[in-house]
Amino acid sequence: MIVQKPKKLMFHLRLVIALSTGLLFSACSAESANEIGQYSTKSVHKNEGKDFKSVYATANQGDPQAQFQLGVMYEDGESVSEDKVEALKWYKKAAEQGLADAQNKMGVKYFYSEDVERNYGKAIKWFRKAADQGHPEAQFHLGEYYTNIEGSPIDYNQAIKWYRKSAEQGFYPAEFNLAALYYKGIDTEPNYSEAFKWYKKVADKGHAPAQFQVAIMYYDGLGVEQDYGKAFELFQTLEHEGYPSAQHNLGVMYEKGEGVEQDYKIAAQWYQKAADQGYSLSQNDLGSLYYSGRGVKEDYDKAFDLYTKAAAQGEALAQFNLGEMYYYGDSVSQDYNKAYEWYIKAATQGNQMAQERINKLKNEGKITR
Incomplete structure (x- = not known):
């Protein structure tokens, strides 16, 4: 007997919390x-x-x-x-x-x-x-030497010392890296109020990665009072410059109704903009809207296609969702072996839901591996 799938949402809704591959300005x-x-x-x-x-x-x-x-x-x-x-x-x-x-x-x-x-x-x-x-660029490079250079002695106290000397002269790469160290709390507890202060200084100079971090801190209320409205405004500023991560986050805020009236249709539009740029999180989340028929017409084929594109980029949630579609036979023939293969990919990246599915498949004898 085929297990009937309950009506449910596929997994998504993850706000992007970093614009670049690393926090430190190198x-x-x-x-x-x-x-x-x-x-x-x-x-x-x-x-x-x-x-x-x-x-x-x-x-x-x-x-x-x-x-x-x-x-x-x-x-x-x-x-x-x-x-x-x-x-x-x-x-x-x-x-x-x-x-x-x-x-x-x-x-x-x-x-x-x-x-x-x-x-x-x-x-x-x-x-x-x-x-x-007192040369600020030289001070910045000393800070960088103690944090970023392969083979250099890692000393975050020295890094903070030199970044701060440079930052206090308004040298924005040092301001940004100082903020990043406070935000990450390397060797210490995070100091979000200091991180916000320095990110804000750089953001006010028009530096996009800093603007993104400030938006995230407003969104989460880290080092500053939570303010969805200010977060939304900053994401909009970055969106105008074509940042897919900002477009994605605007989609999340419309989908969840944070700082704006909940609107699945507008959320789908923002996800689409980012997905068109190959942004894997938005491909996954747009796929979930098509899967559930929120803001767009329900379409399992489009959902499957979007999950496939995101999964090919290593997006664990999309890999899990592909496993779900094979598990339930949505848009594709039900195939527990293929479902298992996608669950394995997601579980390898730490996706607990995928691991639970793997255990379920084994316990029910639906796979023999």
Whole structure:
């Protein structure tokens, strides 16, 4: 006798709580390094407008700022043929005279293996010299060294110390990482009020990952009074920039009626926007709406298709839901073996419901594995 499926909801409704793969802002990508380098660039332009000959002459007289500017000109090929070796020579001359911008630049060179062999020891030596003079980028890099760099000594107290020094000067990558450390509570209990304070500073500068974290903290009431309305507004801001995670969360809020009037149809529209970008959580949750016929016409075939797309990306809830469809024979022929295969995939990722189904299949003798 075929077991009849009770009318129920498939499993979904999970708010996305992080916009990026990791909380910490890392300078290791080219894009991030360019953003961080804007601080040094501002200092470089002190000599903007001077021709090469005059800068060269002043540098040869031992002026460290001119030496640094000459290094920039050689590195960028500005008014002279590009020459990385000459650039490094002049940066070093300026750094040895104690110019913080040049010391930081030397640190960056060794940190990222730019025109020299990577050497973290030399990088940290130069960063410390610049950081001790209050250079916020160098302070940031020291914080990063103690948290993010493979092979470096992990020391979160040192990381917080240097990130805070940099953050207090308004250097937003340091503000973001300081917030992340307080939020995660690495080596300590989370300090959500401090995390919110620093995330909010970065968010107010238009930084999308920080805006997302602030929205989550408003949603959960972490470090700030719970406010669905403010969370919703921030998710909307991010949605306008095309973030599928924000679109997904708007869908969740409409589906649950949090901060807005519950509306399954609008929820489905938001899930669809994110699903169209390949966002697996939204593919799963939209599939569940099609499965249950809420906000859209009930359609097991569409539900199955959406679950399949999400499951292919490793989404455990979708893998479990595919197992359910095979278990009950929805849109597909009832197949306990295929159901078992999908339950195994979900259970491997820690899905307890899938493990319970596996035990049930075995106890009822529906599979022999």
